[in-house]
Amino acid sequence: MAIFATLAVLIISFLLNIPIAFGLILSCLMYFTFNNSFSSEILIQRLISGMESVPLLAIIFFISAGILMNYTGITSRMLRFSTVITNPLPGSLAQVNVILSTLMGGISGSNVADAAMQSKILVPEMEKKGYKKSFSTVLTASTSLITPIIPPGIGLIMYGYVGNVSIGKLFMAGILPGIVLCICFMMYVHFYAKKYNLETDSSIKYSTKDFLLSFKDAALALLLPIIIIGGIRLGAFSATEAGVIAVLYAIVLGMFIYREMKVKQLILSLKETIQTAAAVLLIIAAGSAFGWVLTLERVPQKATELMVSFVSNEVLFFLITLIFLLIVGMFLEGNVLIIILTPLFMPMLIEYGIDPVHFGIFFIMCISIGTLTPPLGTIMFTTCGITGTRFEEFIKESWPFLLLLIFAALLIAFFPSISLFLPNLLGA
Template structure:
């Protein structure tokens, strides 16, 4: 049995099944079974790895965060956060664009998903911005790029994917905490470039509201913000684990939307749970089969081969990181971010460790780098969603993205060069990093 043939079977069957439009979980599982059959790996070992992947305590926080996000979205909390953001910063030049960036930061603390951000917030903010007099390409660019804040601001599903795929006993709570300062940096950077463009193009100032209206908006929004604070403060202060924070936040969101806002009915709750179950089922299947796929990668020593190849090019950690980032950027143009995290983490994580990188710092770099793929054609799911909402073709709006691409890359470079941006907060709080 040849290792090279095993690698060809593993990746060849995966690519073939993906090209045939099979679900990624099915493609990962079948590729692992074909490879195991060739290598003589007992199927019991693969199934055991699949079961282990979804029964770990680390994974337990996922269903709670999914339910919490769905309740908050369907319960109208995201709408209240938008109005709250408008009260804070809406009365400046290009205020609606700044609101877009800020509410995406808040929404990142709810959904942890870029596509969810664009689909929900963008559905009313993009048309609103165009109606106010903003150019369509600018409105789409602001919405899509700011939505990526959600992939690094906890609770981030993508960070959970990274921790599970790394399989090295990493802490979800610590991984979450590394995302707060970089998420804030990205938000401020995107707001800055949005404001500069708004000044140059003389975009409008948002309509002024009365003090009475503002007080009502703030009071209602603060109740919803407590849900985010339960996750953020609870984890940061060490009061809750990520799993406990997700469970408590989900219960709190249900109480607020059902008994205070009164926007959540039993019928709507059942719909929320059904939507959450569908999402959870998809994620569980991907994580289970990716665990078997990772086992085959380790068995074939693929991470070692990749590490040796990169080190043969250069033993410099800086060059190694640059090569890995280039690889992730290129692949991100053609494959979905979640899939790439599942596939690349078992390969690149050991490589990064051999170069001496911090596992949490590398995880943040990996998530942020792959997040760029959400904004770039041809796959860019967030880009496509924004264009679909505005009913504009990508080729007509891509020029508006250029200043935001540059800003995004500058933030990524800063985070790579200065690890303290991501590691200083968990270190200050006494977390082992």
């Protein structure tokens, strides 16, 4: 009875648009109201213990590093480098959109920040080149989904923390899927540009010298993901310590090398970090308490038994999981789904013999797709709000991208080597 009342309160909270963290806390309070075996003080203990973890510091540090990077001049340098390397390709500016998302994903770790930045910078320029505003907006929103699966994606850290999965291995596992997704988008842009005759004959020619100069400017920023992965692999530091390195690297880069970040901007970036990190950690604390309730009621074990009794193999499991995540991703924010669903999926992975690192990349990618669809659609709202695109136009233009993303998710699901090649190679 208690667990049904808990879930009912949670669903009602979602329908009433109560902030997710408070909805989770209210549902936990309902559980303690119906279950007299525990005092409500345990809820406070569970909330606090949910944040008492060293790996969670990685989230704060990488959020801070991503925000600091916005003040260092890295974006303009990355944009220049992307423009040079995509210049010979059809639809070169749209190709820049794809490449820039991939490169910035290895620095910021935030798909919302990536989408907002490119909506302001690239979409107006793409319109001048003849691209429809709706296409440019959807492309920007879709390519930002590369960010969560490329290190140091915040989603990877949260999944690793909740599921007790190596964050270092998740970082390595996300590199090739991110590249695969980048290639898929570039191929689609190539055919789209050919079909509509967009930038098929570039009038600007860049020399080898231009390439080397643009690479030199972007090289220090491009080194960051290499330092993170390399340091973790060599055992020089943990994933949490890598976050500290990223913050220090961003400060040195912005204040002493590029010299585009002043003390005032440093203070602003730290304030922004506190606000963002507080919101994320509050969700984690509430989700931790809710996860404890689910574990106490053996919900993960019962869900696993139910799934195994109806689903006989891992292929069907992946298909059902994909459909389920696409649906719930339309209504719930990705970080919340990671907190709530990861404990439910872990016992199932054991039953089907699925590597949790492989599943983590698939899982995060599937829930990210929901950010492009109504009614929640955080990336959809962000990009449309900045570019002024109507939601109806966005939805109409987005279906090829949704199909492309679903195809990429299935590719990652059914070819585990895409995710596991680097972790297995570098972990040997």
